[in-house]
Amino acid sequence: MARPTPLSGFPEWLPAQRIVEQHVLxxxxxVFELHGFASVETRAVEPLDQLLRKGxxxxxxxxxxxxxADPEDQAVPAGGDLLGSTLGLHFDLTVPxxxxxxxxxxxxxxxxxxxxxxxxxxxxxxxxxRYREFTQADIDVIGKxxxxxxxxxxxxxVIAEAFARLPLPPVRLQVNSRKLIEGYYLGAGxxxxxxxxxxxxxxxxxxxxxxxxxxMLTDDVGLSTEQARACxxxxxxxxxxxxxxxxxxxxxxxxxLLDEGVDALARVLMGAARLRxxxxxxxxDLRIARGLDYYTGTVYETRMQGFEHVGSICSxxxxxxxxxxxRMTYPGVGISLGVTRAVGPLLSRGLLTxxxxxxTCVLVALPDEESRASxxxxxxxxxxxxxxxxxxxxxxxxxxxIRYAExxxxxxxxxxxxxxxxxxxxxxxxxxxxxxxxxxxxxxxxLRPSVSGSADL
Amino acid sequence: MARPTPLSGFPEWLPAQRIVEQHVLxxxxxVFELHGFASVETRAVEPLDQLLRKGxxxxxxxxxxxxxADPEDQAVPAGGDLLGSTLGLHFDLTVPxxxxxxxxxxxxxxxxxxxxxxxxxxxxxxxxxRYREFTQADIDVIGKxxxxxxxxxxxxxVIAEAFARLPLPPVRLQVNSRKLIEGYYLGAGxxxxxxxxxxxxxxxxxxxxxxxxxxMLTDDVGLSTEQARACxxxxxxxxxxxxxxxxxxxxxxxxxLLDEGVDALARVLMGAARLRxxxxxxxxDLRIARGLDYYTGTVYETRMQGFEHVGSICSxxxxxxxxxxxRMTYPGVGISLGVTRAVGPLLSRGLLTxxxxxxTCVLVALPDEESRASxxxxxxxxxxxxxxxxxxxxxxxxxxxIRYAExxxxxxxxxxxxxxxxxxxxxxxxxxxxxxxxxxxxxxxxLRPSVSGSADL
Numbered sequence: 049m050a051r052p053t054p055l056s057g058f059p060e061w062l063p064a065q066r067i068v069e070q071h072v073l074x075x076x077x078x079v080f081e082l083h084g085f086a087s088v089e090t091r092a093v094e095p096l097d098q099l100l101r102k103g104x105x106x107x108x109x110x111x112x113x114x115x116x117a118d119p120e121d122q123a124v125p126a127g128g129d130l131l132g133s134t135l136g137l138h139f140d141l142t143v144p145x146x147x148x149x150x151x152x153x154x155x156x157x158x159x160x161x162x163x164x165x166x167x168x169x170x171x172x173x174x175x176x177x178r179y180r181e182f183t184q185a186d187i188d189v190i191g192k193x194x195x196x197x198x199x200x201x202x203x204x205x206v207i208a209e210a211f212a213r214l215p216l217p218p219v220r221l222q223v224n225s226r227k228l229i230e231g232y233y234l235g236a237g238x239x240x241x242x243x244x245x246x247x248x249x250x251x252x253x254x255x256x257x258x259x260x261x262x263x264m265l266t267d268d269v270g271l272s273t274e275q276a277r278a279c280x281x282x283x284x285x286x287x288x289x290x291x292x293x294x295x296x297x298x299x300x301x302x303x304x305l306l307d308e309g310v311d312a313l314a315r316v317l318m319g320a321a322r323l324r325x326x327x328x329x330x331x332x333d334l335r336i337a338r339g340l341d342y343y344t345g346t347v348y349e350t351r352m353q354g355f356e357h358v359g360s361i362c363s364x365x366x367x368x369x370x371x372x373x374x375r376m377t378y379p380g381v382g383i384s385l386g387v388t389r390a391v392g393p394l395l396s397r398g399l400l401t402x403x404x405x406x407x408t409c410v411l412v413a414l415p416d417e418e419s420r421a422s423x424x425x426x427x428x429x430x431x432x433x434x435x436x437x438x439x440x441x442x443x444x445x446x447x448x449x450i451r452y453a454e455x456x457x458x459x460x461x462x463x464x465x466x467x468x469x470x471x472x473x474x475x476x477x478x479x480x481x482x483x484x485x486x487x488x489x490x491x492x493x494x495l496r497p498s499v500s501g502s503a504d505l
Numbered sequence: 506m507a508r509p510t511p512l513s514g515f516p517e518w519l520p521a522q523r524i525v526e527q528h529v530l531x532x533x534x535x536v537f538e539l540h541g542f543a544s545v546e547t548r549a550v551e552p553l554d555q556l557l558r559k560g561x562x563x564x565x566x567x568x569x570x571x572x573x574a575d576p577e578d579q580a581v582p583a584g585g586d587l588l589g590s591t592l593g594l595h596f597d598l599t600v601p602x603x604x605x606x607x608x609x610x611x612x613x614x615x616x617x618x619x620x621x622x623x624x625x626x627x628x629x630x631x632x633x634x635r636y637r638e639f640t641q642a643d644i645d646v647i648g649k650x651x652x653x654x655x656x657x658x659x660x661x662x663v664i665a666e667a668f669a670r671l672p673l674p675p676v677r678l679q680v681n682s683r684k685l686i687e688g689y690y691l692g693a694g695x696x697x698x699x700x701x702x703x704x705x706x707x708x709x710x711x712x713x714x715x716x717x718x719x720x721m722l723t724d725d726v727g728l729s730t731e732q733a734r735a736c737x738x739x740x741x742x743x744x745x746x747x748x749x750x751x752x753x754x755x756x757x758x759x760x761x762l763l764d765e766g767v768d769a770l771a772r773v774l775m776g777a778a779r780l781r782x783x784x785x786x787x788x789x790d791l792r793i794a795r796g797l798d799y800y801t802g803t804v805y806e807t808r809m810q811g812f813e814h815v816g817s818i819c820s821x822x823x824x825x826x827x828x829x830x831x832r833m834t835y836p837g838v839g840i841s842l843g844v845t846r847a848v849g850p851l852l853s854r855g856l857l858t859x860x861x862x863x864x865t866c867v868l869v870a871l872p873d874e875e876s877r878a879s880x881x882x883x884x885x886x887x888x889x890x891x892x893x894x895x896x897x898x899x900x901x902x903x904x905x906x907i908r909y910a911e912x913x914x915x916x917x918x919x920x921x922x923x924x925x926x927x928x929x930x931x932x933x934x935x936x937x938x939x940x941x942x943x944x945x946x947x948x949x950x951x952l953r954p955s956v957s958g959s960a961d962l
Contacts, residue, residue, distance in 0.1 A: 050830065051607055051608065051830050052555075052604050052607055052608045053608070054608065055548065058548035059548075060546070060547055060605065061545075061546070062609060062612050062613070063543040063544070063545060063613070063619070066543070066544050066545060066546060067543070067544070069546075070544055082864075082888040082891070082892075082893050083888070083895070084863055084893055084895035086523070086524070086862060087520070087524070087527055088518075089517070089518070089523060089526075090517055091515035091517055091638050092549070092624065092626070092638060093512070093638070095512075096572075098509075108571075108572075110569045110571060110572075112568070112569060112594070113567070113568050113570065114566070114567060114568070114628035115553075115565075115566045115628070116565075116628075135512075136572070137569070148517065150508055150509055151508065151509045151510070151511065152519060153508075155519050156520070157862065157909075157913055159898050161863070167549065169549070171571035171572070171573075181549060181550070196898060196899065198874075198877060199898075205881075373507065373508050374507070406541055406543045406618070407538035407539075407541060407542070407543060408541035424662075434539070436538050436539050436540070437541065438540070438541035441616050441653060441655075441656075442653070455614050456614055
């Protein structure tokens, strides 16, 4: 077989890169579990009619077919009832969660706190930060009929804590509020039935000029020029928790729902601000519009410094009806971190590295093949204290065995001495000391591979 | 939306069941990493021509199609060059590993030790222990041009250590050797070119009678009756390391390759026997034939007591050419544990359970909603020492908050007292003691959910 080439959009990592990715996933899992989120995994597939419920994502779905399926399964789905029996790969973890909650509602405790670290697939054109196969890390809190606002604060706190511990470039969590926007629009004289249309037009402000948005709001939606200018003015506001109320008040629009939204957003900002650092900031950004027309409360987006072009790496919000079975409605709030979107570009550019390409901390040198069985007892003793250990694959000259360790970044080589004594060498410094296999442990920092960012990061 | 129903063959677990599955995966990862195996993940898809290389598995492959693909991508693969551009979901982790090794050979260090915990998909008819989506745990050691025999011993040792730590019913690792079988056949007078045919016929011995196998060996392969009977006699041998040589010798067949095979198999048995217990045994079983016609050395299978009907839960072996790019050949030895095959039936039958359905160890009770912010400091303090903590979602009566914890199996409820003092109650025993949020830790056994098997297991 000829040497295969990579598939565009399906990233794979070398072992040292995978150690970085695993570290990120381990940090996320630890933070989520410390906050009482339980792991859920859903199957990779959903019925096509579920995947297409929102209509807009249909072009991205991978449809499955069994190669040797029965003839009736072979048909290309042409709409209608076939959609329910045709399977596609999920393109996010929210559609599967909604289905899982409905399917298992009788066996879950609400509010239901779950995290989910899984792959998803979209048939999009690949580019940096945009992949056809990618790993997502989602947390959601799902209520039954009701869900308290404080969970909107909590989600920001949990993800802030995760960012504070992840080896990423500085990230900026941007929050907005459906209530604030809607209250402001109403206060500016927009009719309730126009609110959704205004949001969809204002969402274009990153792509067209402010004047164009004003023209669209007056010509297409029917606002007055003054109303349209007020709507655009709001998109210019960014503020932290202390500034928000003042900056919004300065725009001169008043409405009870606006006050409520300002208060809610300020509480989200305050909740996450405790973790502010030079690597993590949180700000109200009243321009972000992600799904404001279907989210009902707080909305989150996240930008990574130097990688703004990949878009938001972590997004979500509050929705009053994640799922409903007709009798019962399940409101939720959640956020989804694009692990591959955030980490993939850093790995590809070599900006995040691991100290070694293997978990192995100690290589036991082998003087001759006959000693293998007895040296395995040394390895077993070290492993019993959590020290990842390999016995050298060959009894080559010690120099060659040391190079085996060096090429993988294994920090220690263990040398059995005469009469059952032992020495261990730190091959980075060359320092070699007496050691007892029943007691020796490496410094904590060497026990596992460490992950570090380059100076550019 | 109506309440959805499960998809046959795509198992999903409730949070408490998922905790069991995660525990199994954590144990596997820890054992594999302690032995110096590095994690690799491969993409879920491979070109269809790669997946169909071995021919026999074609009926099981799920083929992918983008719903809105370009017309030329829409065509159903009809063989030929389309196979290379059509993608299917991988049905195991070995085909992807072979491709990954060839693709990245220049960036890997050999012998390359990798583990892989990932899902795979097969469009088979579902039954207990056989799923359409399932998780596999693979370890392999891959050499470049050569790979020492001792890795065949090592693979058995590593998987034995994993089984010794997994909460499964008693398992029996069964090993056989291509060399032993081939040497025995040659010693019994089978011609070298008949060896493969004999193996394939003898492999049917579980499905047809010994007499039928003898008839097929004489009529179809052309052996003498005496030769055929000798081949069948070998399938009756099971032995531990001490007995193997004697039991094989008693059959009266001699050949240098047989001696070599007996010696090799005895070393594999001895290597794994250290971990023998009432829950793990290892035995030479000269009947097992899994892939003996393409494996070249040791072959492994594993049966789980009480679940023999699901087949082997952990299989693998030595192959002299996992992959080849024409210039270089990569021999390997590995084993693949069917996590879903082994754990799925136990979860479905309720034979493995977790002590709680959430990672949360402590619920901080909330006297009133105004206290939420200050009580979060208690939660933060506990989390800083690794204690998973939630603040109660509501300031309901304490009885109701305690029931929130009870329903999830959360063992401790934290009660703030007057003047900044605190008490923590073990709600299983009712014992309530003074506690300091900056110092208190639960007993180690309560820190994380524990997993236990029922008495039936």
